Amino acid sequence: YREHYHEEPYARAMGEGRDIIGKRKDGSEFPIEVSLSPIEIENSHIIVAYVQDITQRKQLEREKTRQEENLRLFYDVTTRPGLSMHERFNLVLKTVLDILNLDIGIISHIEGDIYTVIYTVAPPDTLSPGQTFETGNTYCDITIQEDNVIAIEHMKESSYQAHPCYAAFALECYIGAPIYIDDKPYGTINFSSPTPRTKRFTSTEIALVRLAAQW
Known part of the structure; x- marks a missing residue:
């Protein structure tokens, strides 16, 4: 999945149409939403992921x-x-x-x-x-x-x-x-x-x- 995204990076939500589960340090799980945004810094391509807890x-x-x-x-x-x-x-x-x-x-x-x-x-x-x-x-x-x-x-x-x-x-x-x-x-x-x-x-x-x- 990551390799495919790196081939054609653009700002979008990760796993659209699917439930994504995060895990806390204590091992408990919770639903999350992940937004991916490619940015370029000093000729380096970086993917920034914004993770949001969507439990509520x-x-x-x-x-x-x-x-x-x-x-x-x-x-x-x-x-x-x-x-x-x-x-x-x-x-x-x-x-x-x-x-x-x-x-x-x-x-x-x-x-x-x-x-x-x-x-x-x-x-x-x-x-x-x-x-x-x-x-x-x-x-x-x-x-x-x-x-x-x-x-x-x-x-x-x-x-x-x-x-x-x-x-x-x-x-x-x-x-x-x-x-x-x-x-x-x-x-x-x-x-x-x-x-x-x-x-x-x-x-x-x-x-x-x-x-x-x-x-």
Whole structure:
């Protein structure tokens, strides 16, 4: 490869279309991009190689691919024929839970101070359809007040740590969106977990929850 390049040197990227791996002193490997530039110094031809660590770029590319796959998966679920309303909503909850890696998914109906669980996917013996709570004792109270997607990765470290829901259920992570039917507020779709989320919700994940709330 080097002999061929020396025969016809010009400024270009090394190994175009291929992944190039660098190795650190400790033996760990990481993706790199190498740019080659021939220069002439005192009648001597020298090839200068500029090496750039592209780990972050590769991570962003993988994240973008994963998010696109998740959106396609969600679209496939919501357009799947032959499902009853119960099957479709439960499948939507399960799909988004899997994408977000959370534990509890709920579609709620909120009427005044009464919060009713309509559909839910949750660990056994925790929640069931028809179960009711005081709206003010749920994080969805925040969602309804803000009338927007609310995403909280670690409740204990947020400005909502004094919320009654945290004291009652110790749910550390929450993301929810308001649901409107015929332009009238109906309730929320929300996802939560007793385990804090280590990464911030991405803009695509927030958009996915907003999309799931559109009936």
